[in-house]
Amino acid sequence: MRGTFRSPGTREAGGIRTGLRWKLSAAIALVGALIAITLSLVVHNAARVSMLDNARDLADERLQIAQRNYELSGRLNFPNLQRDDPDLPRALREKVDEGRRATYVTERHSGVPDIWAAVPVKDGHVLSLHTGFTDRSTDILKDLDQALVIGSIAVVLGGSALGVLIGGQFSRRLRKAAAAANQVAKGETDVRVRAAIGGVVRDETDDLASAVDAMADALQQRLEAERRVTADIAHELRTPVTGLLTAAELLPPGRPTELVLDRAKAMRTLVEDVLEVARLDGASERAELQDLLLGEFVTRRVAAKDPDIEVRVVHESMVTTDPRRLERVLFNLLANAARHGKPPIQVTVEGRVIRVRDHGPGFPADLLADGPSRFRTGSSDRSGHGHGLGLTIAAGQARVLGARLTFRNVRPAGSPDHVPAEGAVAVLWLPEHAPTNTGSYPMLP
Structure with a gap:
């Protein structure tokens, strides 16, 4: 069991995550193993002591019978009866010298006990019996030990199964709670953790x-x-x-x-x-959907905004979206690139994906990590002009469209993060399916 318990600790030290159910199962199995081993040792020792006591009582009774026969006949006519045995244990001889009848137990090198019984008689001699632990008693102890081992294994396995069951139920409730909390963190304010975990048990x-x-x-x-x-x-x-x-x-x-x-x-x-x-x-905005060719739409809107911006349509795609909100997102991305980046500004349309790239210093690290935030500009230079609302509005309108807006910096291939960026790229991923009337959106890759 020590080897079984040590393995999870090693995995944790290596940075491998272990579930609550396995930790709880291991804890219950360990406690069950300790209890089973302790009880097994207690039962084994109690049974062994009881058998030795019975063997000593039996040896004492046989010695009394042999003593009476010897005193009546004067002969050693009892099996294993010795007179003045020189191998008599010293502690037993001291008791006999005091004039007392006594029994004594010794152990051989093999661990098998020997039963001694001795008594002084009237003629001054010492009668003694020396018998070994019977094979039947040894077999009984072996059978008992085997039963205790099997019982201990059953207790450990049962405890482990119980731990997996209890831990699995508890872990499942925690996972549901974590998933619901993540939904709340993402802005789904109607989600409640208590309702998500369900169940009638209060804990x-x-x-x-x-x-x-x-x-x-x-x-x-x-x-x-x-x-x-x-x-x-x-x-x-x-x-x-x-x-x-x-x-x-x-x-x-x-x-x-x-x-x-x-x-x-x-x-x-x-x-x-x-x-x-x-x-x-306020999360009350809803998209007014229309079908349109994305590449053609972007080309016309960008040309009307700034003819000098390069637009490249890699793959045309028909999308269902809100043209006004899509235009708002596109223009805000272009305005951010023009204000905080450097020309040339390039727009690429590939299927349902729109990329806006500039060749400026790139987005700041906090924007890449946390996303747009009001009154935080999209410039790596904190002295840049603007209130930071453009990208916040673009991200909000993208959510209404059911789209995903991501930001990254462009660096030479294989260069570390401290190398200055060669530009910034904002990517708008339009959904494959349009938002529903209830405001729910499809999952995006």
Whole structure:
């Protein structure tokens, strides 16, 4: 059993993950083995002591009979009876010298016990009997040991099976809880961990699920409150910003007027972007689907936006998507490439995949690790202009489309991460199937 227990520890040290069910099974098997071994030793020793006591009692009774016969006849007429045996054990001889009848047990080198019994008689001699442990007693002990070994193995196997069963059920509930928690982390706010694990048995898993659900509800309420505040502020700013822009347009021509108009337009764009982010965060947006040829659509939209941008259609594909939202994603990616990257900017359409590449310094590491975040720009240079809402909106609109938006940097083949990037690539993966009316989306590779 020691070898069986040592193996999981070795696997853990090597970095191999072990499941809870196997750990629990190993623990129960180890405890069962220790209990079985302890009980087996206790039973074996108790049985051996009991047999030796019976053998000593039997030897004592035979010695008493032999003593009476000797005292009546004066002859050694009893089997194995010795008079003044020189091999008598010293401890037994000391008892006899005290005038007492006694028995004694010794063990041979093979471990087989010998039974001695001795008594002093009236003529001054010492009568003794010397018998070995009977073969039948030895066989009984062997049979008992065999039964104990079989029973111990059965206990260990049964404990292991019970551990796998209990651990499997507990592990299954934990996996369901983890899967539901991951869904909540991905924004599926209607998922509840307690409902996901199910079952009628109440245990610590239910307490964990209830705590996670309570935390998710609290976070959702806080995020919803922050979203409403952001939307309300942006909505309240829209009217005065529009008035400011209108008033600026009435100013006399000149450089100061141009500066005021430029800042007013930037403020209006920021307010509109904040409102759009708030709507996307509300998870209530639904795509208005149309069938279109993706390559043709991208070519026309990019040509209208900037004729200098190269568009390459590798493979044309018919897709079902929302043209307005797709255009918003495409234009935001192009704007980010133009603002934070360097020309030439290239757009490639291959089937349902759109790639936008620039030749600038690449995306920052935190964006590659965590994805777009509001007020964090897509520039490796933190002094770059912008509020970071463009990529956030692009990612949000991609979610509404059921698409996946990924980001990576371009480096020479085989170069380490510290080598400066030679450009940034944003990839939009449109789904094979359109989003449903309920807002659920297909799984993407």
